[in-house]
Amino acid sequence: MSVNLERIKTDIHELAEIGRCRDDRGIYRMAFTDADMEGKRWLKDRIEQAGFEPRTDGAVNISAELSGSTDRPRILVGSHIDTVPCAGALDGTLGVIVALECLRCLREQGVVPERTIELIAFSDEEGRFGGMFGSQAVCGQLNPDALATLSDLDGVLLGDELRRHGFDPLGALDAARDPETIASYLELHIEQGPVLDRGQKSVGIVDEITGLFTWSVNLKGEANHAGTTPMEMRHDAFMGLADFASAIPRILDENGSARSRATIGKAQILPGAANTVPGIVEFSLDVRDTSPETLADLGNAFRKALSAIARRRNLMFEFQQKSYLPPVAADPAVVQRLLRQAEQLELTHLQMHSGAAHDAQIMGSMVPVGMIFVPSKNGQSHSPAEWTAWTDIEAGANLMLHSLIDLANPISTT
């Protein structure tokens, strides 16, 4: 049994036209915009055309199920169809379309799995209102206060957007599922990095999803005249940042792992004049690893480095943790089954970690999860240039199809 690539192509091309900007060719389906809601309607139509009944829960997650022969805990498979601004056609979307194609195939072939297989397209994964909204709702991680206060960068309240489309914001609390009813969650996603493309592998099987913390750091020195202040008498906040940035490779080397990443993505120098010694720098620090212990070690090491640099440069420092997302391991049994299916289908594959956050990370806090990656050409994502070869899409989709059959028929030999 294999997926129908032509149907997948048609779906990807059609959905890519919803929210497409003529000028930059990017897709703008940010969560709960009119374009996103049109995408959700398109998906529901497609589900109906395939002979399934589309369902919408209180978090506006769209789902459809192929009923199993037993009421044993079900298999969920999905991703998201909302996008960042100026997105490509595959981030999230591919996982939802592949899940739909798997359901279509199974129905056409008359397969009745033991476990129900349910497609789910989660709302606001990309973060217009913070991100992972739909999967957090399913995992029961939302509360009325969050629903009343979440807003986007323009100050638009999530509650107002939901009401505008005819939904009661508090309804998102009803989307929570009983973990006992879910056996596992599977997600296919583009890698969004260069590893599979460079390694010329068709699929990646994810064993861990990286965790991360972000800090906002402030180094305070003394603003002064660039001409009259001798070098040894300066309290130059920017030089502190320069020392800190150049210490990153050593800190990762000594305290991190091969999967550690640290990034200063944003910095501001104040007062910000060419002829003034900088008095203050404010910058962000984004640190990732797949082990919670390593993340903690890195946090300590970065704090120590800041403190030593501040002492040496006569600066004050303070930092604030802005976010923390714990790493999540894919379920080892699911990983083994995905690997076995990849071998049986003779796909070139690689066991790897995910450096980006996904709905699977949230679902992994509640139920066993597994992820399949397909290569991103040149590692590009969150851009109209995002692309994956059709042959790799087909390989990933077939791996998903056979993995679903395997996981939904625990004792069959299919």
Ligand SMILES: [Zn+2]
């Ligand atoms: Zn995504």
